[in-house]
Amino acid sequence: xxxxxxxxxxxxxxFMGSQSGNLSDLSAYSGNTTIVPEAESDSNxxxxxxxxxxLNQDMGLRYLAIPTTDxxxxxxxALLFRRxxxxxxxxxxxxxxxxxxxxAQSLPLAVWEPxxxxxxxxxxxxxxxxxxxxxxxxxxPVYSVDCTTQQPLALNYSPYTNIYHQGAxxxxxxxxxxxxxxxxxxxxxxxxxxxxxxxxxxxxSSPGMSRSPALPHLGSPIATRDLYTSATPNYRRGSDLLLSRSPALxxxxxxxxxxxxxxxxxxxxxSMDSTLHISGExxxxxxPTHVMHQFQTVDGQVIRPxxxxxxxxxxxxxxxxxxxxxxxxxxxxCSYTLLPNIPNGPxxxxxSGGHSPNILGFAMSISxxxxxxxxxxxxxxxxxxxxxKGPQLKPERIPIAPKQPQLGLFGxxxxxxxxxxxxxxxFGPNPGQTATEATFERIQFKxxxxxxxxxxxxxxxxHLVIELFADLGSHHSSHDRWVKxxxxxxxxxxxRGRSPGHYQSERRESNxxxxxxxxxxxxxxxxxxxxxxxVGNLGTVSSSMLxxxxxxxxxxxxxxxxxxxxNLRIPSEPTLSAEDSRSFGEPDGFLYYPSTIYEGHExxxxxxxxxxxxxxxxxxxxxxxxxxxxxxxGNDGLPRHCGRWEGVQSSSTYxxxxxxxxxxxx
DNA sequence: TTCGACACATACAG
DNA sequence: CCTGTATGTGTCGA
Numbered sequence: 001x002x003x004x005x006x007x008x009x010x011x012x013x014x015f016m017g018s019q020s021g022n023l024s025d026l027s028a029y030s031g032n033t034t035i036v037p038e039a040e041s042d043s044n045x046x047x048x049x050x051x052x053x054x055l056n057q058d059m060g061l062r063y064l065a066i067p068t069t070d071x072x073x074x075x076x077x078a079l080l081f082r083r084x085x086x087x088x089x090x091x092x093x094x095x096x097x098x099x100x101x102x103x104a105q106s107l108p109l110a111v112w113e114p115x116x117x118x119x120x121x122x123x124x125x126x127x128x129x130x131x132x133x134x135x136x137x138x139x140x141p142v143y144s145v146d147c148t149t150q151q152p153l154a155l156n157y158s159p160y161t162n163i164y165h166q167g168a169x170x171x172x173x174x175x176x177x178x179x180x181x182x183x184x185x186x187x188x189x190x191x192x193x194x195x196x197x198x199x200x201x202x203x204x205s206s207p208g209m210s211r212s213p214a215l216p217h218l219g220s221p222i223a224t225r226d227l228y229t230s231a232t233p234n235y236r237r238g239s240d241l242l243l244s245r246s247p248a249l250x251x252x253x254x255x256x257x258x259x260x261x262x263x264x265x266x267x268x269x270x271s272m273d274s275t276l277h278i279s280g281e282x283x284x285x286x287x288p289t290h291v292m293h294q295f296q297t298v299d300g301q302v303i304r305p306x307x308x309x310x311x312x313x314x315x316x317x318x319x320x321x322x323x324x325x326x327x328x329x330x331x332x333x334c335s336y337t338l339l340p341n342i343p344n345g346p347x348x349x350x351x352s353g354g355h356s357p358n359i360l361g362f363a364m365s366i367s368x369x370x371x372x373x374x375x376x377x378x379x380x381x382x383x384x385x386x387x388x389k390g391p392q393l394k395p396e397r398i399p400i401a402p403k404q405p406q407l408g409l410f411g412x413x414x415x416x417x418x419x420x421x422x423x424x425x426x427f428g429p430n431p432g433q434t435a436t437e438a439t440f441e442r443i444q445f446k447x448x449x450x451x452x453x454x455x456x457x458x459x460x461x462x463h464l465v466i467e468l469f470a471d472l473g474s475h476h477s478s479h480d481r482w483v484k485x486x487x488x489x490x491x492x493x494x495x496r497g498r499s500p501g502h503y504q505s506e507r508r509e510s511n512x513x514x515x516x517x518x519x520x521x522x523x524x525x526x527x528x529x530x531x532x533x534x535v536g537n538l539g540t541v542s543s544s545m546l547x548x549x550x551x552x553x554x555x556x557x558x559x560x561x562x563x564x565x566x567n568l569r570i571p572s573e574p575t576l577s578a579e580d581s582r583s584f585g586e587p588d589g590f591l592y593y594p595s596t597i598y599e600g601h602e603x604x605x606x607x608x609x610x611x612x613x614x615x616x617x618x619x620x621x622x623x624x625x626x627x628x629x630x631x632x633x634g635n636d637g638l639p640r641h642c643g644r645w646e647g648v649q650s651s652s653t654y655x656x657x658x659x660x661x662x663x664x665x666x
Numbered sequence: 667t668t669c670g671a672c673a674c675a676t677a678c679a680g
Numbered sequence: 681c682c683t684g685t686a687t688g689t690g691t692c693g694a
Contacts, residue, residue, distance in 0.1 A: 325688085325689085326668095326669085327669090327670095327688080327689075328687080328688065328689085329686095329687070329688090385685070385686055385687085386685095386686090387686080387687075388670085388671070388672080442686095442687090446669095447668085447669085448668070448669085497667085497668060497669070498667095498668085498669095499688090499689050499690055499691080500688080500689065500690090501689075501690065502690095
């Protein structure tokens with residue numbers, strides 16, 4: 001089965017007037033699919049996409065389609081509309097199989113991360129397309145789709161990226177076995193903020209792909225990759241493969257973004273906001289949150305944690321793998337929410353055996369493993385700015401409060417009061433405020449992956465793991481006090497052990513690197529443009545500073561490693577080698593293909609460079625000046641920086657009048 | 667072959 | 681321009 005997230009740009013806001021305004025269009029290419037307005041969904045269609053406040057007036061899952069046949073066509077399954085241009089957190093799509101009354105499984109399908117898509121219009125929607133194939137679907141039927149979203153955190157700037165589509169091409173590729181693969185653009189799946197999506201490797205002329213007869217009159221198909229090109233000068237792409245275990249899909253993983261298309265140096269504003277955990281292009285995607293323990297309120301309501309994370313800096317795509325250098329720093333921003341969010345309720349850990357210990361708080365940490373979730377642990381080390389002259393530590397467990405999912409998309413106070421309900425301790429420069437995000441900076445892998453760069457041997461892969469722990473209280477032994485309740489693992493990554501020069505023969509398309517000179521990450525604590533405060537912390541509050549994490553350009557003047565002709569577009573070719581078959585190990589074969597489709601090919605607006613944001617030096621430096629884990633405190637009272645981004649309010653300015661349809665055929 | 671240590675290069679802030 | 685800081689990377693030896 002193939003899932004495709006297909007962003008569409010509508011000339012008219014689907015929220016205006018008839019909300020079913022697009023239904024007819026959808027029906028037009030629905031083929032053997034039954035499409036029903038959400039209100040009409042029946043037992044066959046479960047779409048309780050509201051895991052806590054999620055869809056709201058700003059966005060909605062309007063239609064769901066019930067595949068009635070297993071024909072080979074794509075089946076439009078759902079349309080997710082967004083009417084606002086404001087940023088929002090990713091939407092998570094899951095399949096839900098039901099056995100009796102019980103949900104048997106909930107398979108993550110895809111995450112649509114608006115910012116990553118550069119959606120800046122009121123008339124945007126995402127359509128999920130499923131391709132049902134006899135072989136795959138027989139064993140893993142998908143009965144419905146669950147669409148959830150983590151509530152938006154406050155953002156004050158526009159995350160708009162000037163992504164636009166140009167040219168016409170299909171965004172899918174046909175593989176030998178007949179199944180089409182789509183890649184998620186960088187902004188893809190399970191990843192977070194720093195948007196560097198890599199495009200799907202759909203070349204403009206993907207062989208085997210043709211317009212689907214089922215998807216008529218929607219304009220010319222476009223290649224995802226095109227969406228990230230010219231008008232997106234600094235847009236980073238990351239690509240991700242969603243999930244897939246099937247050989248066919250697994251091969252997708254390799255589908256890379258053309259290096260040429262990656263825009264160096266740009267970090268989406270959204271990614272700059274530490275409160276935002278939207279996956280970003282250019283950073284390795286994260287798999288869905290793996291919940292190990294749920295919680296319960298006193299009245300029995302089950303609470304599920306959702307982890308957010310964003311891998312910052314240091315990573316780039318090489319040979320279709322997320323890659324970094326062991327010696328270079330990367331950073332990892334972590335936060336979590338509780339869904340539904342219960343502001344003041346004491347929580348109890350749900351454990352087998354009946355005992356339900358109180359949860360006094362939560363903490364997050366990071367780790368790494370090799371070869372999957374249960375692989376051997378790989379040590380991570382955290383440096384101080386002194387690097388070799390300073391201590392080398394292991395990333396510690398940082399207590400932080402949950403972010404509040406229920407706050408409005410555009411509201412302030414994403415880190416508000418309720419965060420304090422679980423944590424009285426204060427972090428950050430604003431006493432009383434509870435940190436809701438921990439940023440682990442200057443992290444390095446202790447070891448490189450085996451055989452990296454060598455094709456003759458199997459490439460080893462690491463995964464970063466973000467861990468959420470519940471604090472059961474100091475009355476427990478140190479061993480029992482912290483219970484790991486959820487984890488979220490990154491896409492597989494290659495860690496190179498040697499200097500870049502050693503790999504120069506290989507192409508590098510990244511951007512993740514902050515570039516030479518360490519201009520970017522500078523200090524420890526930062527204020528993101530969105531107003532979140534990141535407080536450097538080495539056990540205690542150490543420092544903070546205002547800054548806009550500027551990642552600068554990908555371009556490395558010294559080595560030129562990251563440079564590429566600005567307009568050079570290299571047709572991406574899916575790599576389907578066995579190596580590429582490596583999959584996420586997630587349940588199966590779902591790929592998604594998010595992209596925003598714009599009509600018109602004119603160059604679009606350019607985003608202000610994030611690097612232009614003012615950087616403010618720390619005011620809270622500790623004596624030692626070190627700052628390791630950073631905590632992001634509530635942003636209450638912090639200035640929201642919106643100004644420079646506010647100009648993009650009117651989507652009409654940027655949107656073509658023609659609706660484009662990206663189609664794919666199998 | 668891998669990795670630590672040292673050194674150098676570069677960007678940026680003051 | 682100079683200096684200090686931070687960090688990417690080249691090199692070498694264990």
